Amino acid sequence: DIEMSEKQMREIFGIEKNEIYHISAKTSEGVENLLNAVISIIPPPEKNDTGESALKALIFDSFYDTHRGVVVCIRVFEGNIQRGESIKFLGSNISDNAQEVGIFVPEMKTGEIISAGEIGYIVTGVKSVSDARVGDTVIKFENSRIREFEKNDTLPLGGYKENNPVVYANLFVSNDSKGDYHVLRSSLEKLKLNDASLEFTPFHSPFLGIGFRCGFNGILHMDVIRERLKREYNLEVNITPPSVVYRVKIAGQTSLKEIFHPSELPENVKLEFFEPMARVEIILPNQYYGNVIQIIIEKRGELLTSANPNIILCEMPLSEVITNLNDNLKSASSGYASMSYSVAEYRPASLVKLDIALNDEIYPIFSRIEANKNVIFKANELVEKLKNTIPKQWIEVKIQARVGGKILASAKISPLRKDVTAKLYGGDVTRKRKLLEKQKKGKAKMKSLGKVQVPSDIFLKII
CATH class of the missing domain: 3.30.70.870 (Elongation Factor G (Translational Gtpase), domain 3)
Known part of the structure; x- marks a missing residue:
């Protein structure tokens, strides 16, 4: 329904009717109109060709070719680059030769020169894409003004931020x-x-x-x-389940320490937690508004003002975003809601370390960092999963979820028991009691010396 789609685009995104183009990638219908609109509406790049010695090009993509090394895709802002000339990546301080240059038509087409205003590629001899990062600036290595440029903070071209894992x-x-x-x-x-x-x-x-x-x-x-x-x-x-990097400040210290896993948290000290936040944008039909708001509240989110009733803006901890938020939104909106998010700053948070003890022995692999308000629910959930997953053993297994010295949830797995009286027939009852008493003493000794055997696949089963 083209008319309904147009109406939704105008209402949700505020797009004017004359800005909507009817295009079919299958039949090529409307493609020519779109290309003409691109030419007429989008301004051409400014050409500032001041000579060969003033090359400034921005890397917007790069990939590795097994036979030719790293190939960088660039947009030339100033100057030009020819095949065989020496180039330098300002960010990584790596220099090499331009073994091949060319443009996209849309496949790669070899040429002799790329000039200001053009988009093309350079085949380099660099062996790692990390040496030619997206957003880096390319200049000519022979440039007599390199030293002068390197002192000038305005030389590197802007527009990209370095990717950091989140x-x-x-x-x-x-x-x-x-x-x-x-x-x-x-x-x-x-x-x-x-x-x-x-x-x-x-x-x-x-x-x-x-x-x-x-x-x-x-x-x-x-x-x-x-x-x-x-x-x-x-x-x-x-x-393993995705996690985020927390930061903690130890009482009496000013520096922050990054924590990748709860087992890295220092013991017996007072800690102040900081967690990364995310700014989330959710697009949805009006009838599912209440369901989505409930999910945001459960995920510790805070609503922000939005001028569009079909768009919800909120901020919530990044750890909540990466744990099934998208799946929950799809379920609550019959699949209509869609979301996007960007990482914001770190903020103080009320968090605690949740430990799991099996027969009073802490197992760090099961430790988690949870919000204080949800920790009891998470403790019961994890204990129940472990109870249903850990196999029965010859000794009783006591499962406890702890925060510090406080037990929030517990469960027990009863031990395996051999029927020691199976072979008895007739005779005095004291014979049966004697065997049962002997078994009881053996169980007590085994409990004091035995250790819980946790299968290697137990961690994967509970996640």
């Missing part, structure tokens, strides 16, 4: 995969050649073995990396 998760090779730690490391290194925003460091888990702690730009980025590992390198990986 979501972290641990990757481990699945038992069903044919790969191992070294194969996973090699695969991540190859992915990083094409994806400079991916970060990873070795990480060891007592349950899942050796893996990597990876930093991503968001949940979508994490899913893309997992899918690429599966498709391109035939690797099935286990990914």
Whole structure:
């Protein structure tokens, strides 16, 4: 229904009717009108060609070619660049030769020169995409004014911010995969050649073995990396739930410490927590407004003023955004709601560390950082999951969720019991009592010496 779609676009986004173009990518209908509108409405780039010695180009994308190295996509603001000339990336301070230059038509077409106002590419000999980051500025290495430029703070072109990971998760090779730690490391290194925003460091888990702690730009980025590992390198990986980086200030100190996992929190000191916030924009039909507001409140969100009744603006902790917010919105709005978010600043928060103890022994792998207002609900939920997941053992397993020394939730898993009287038949009842008493003493001894056996896949089952 074209008319209904136009009406919704005008009402929700405030778009004028003459700004809406009817286009079909399948039949090419309306494409020519769109291209003519682009030419007439969007102003051309300003051409400031002041000579060969004043090259200034902005990198807006880059990728790795196995045979030619890093290829950078650039927009030339000043000067020009020819094949064979030496270039320098100001941000990484790396210099190399322009082995090939060209433009997009839309495929890559080799040329001899790219001038001011043009968009093209440069094939370099650089071996890592991280040395040619998006947003960096390219100049000529032979430029006699490089020293003068480097002192001038206005030289690097603006428009891009450096990508910093905001979501972290641990990757481990699945038992069903044919790969191992070294194969996973090699695969991540190859992915990083094409994806400079991916970060990873070795990480060891007592349950899942050796893996990597990876930093991503968001949940979508994490899913893309997992899918690429599966498709391109035939690797099935286990990914722990995504988390954010908290900051804590220890009483009596002024500096902040970054916390990637609750086990890194210092013990027996007073802590002040800071958590990253996110600014969320939700677009939805009016009839689902109440359902979505309820979700925002449950996620510790704060509503902001919005001039459009079909758009909800709010701020909430980033940790709440990455834990099923999008799924909850889809469920509450019959799939109509859509969201986008951007990371804001760190703010003080009322948070606590939730620990899990099995027979009075703390297991750091299950520790979490939770909001104080939700910690009792989360404690009961986690204890119930563990009770239904940990297999029965020869000793009784006592599960406790603690905050400091306070127990918020607990459960017990009854022990396995052998029927020691099965072979008895007839005789005096004292024989049966004697065997049962002997079993009771053995159980008591086993409880004092025994240790809870936690299967390696238990962590994956509860997430």
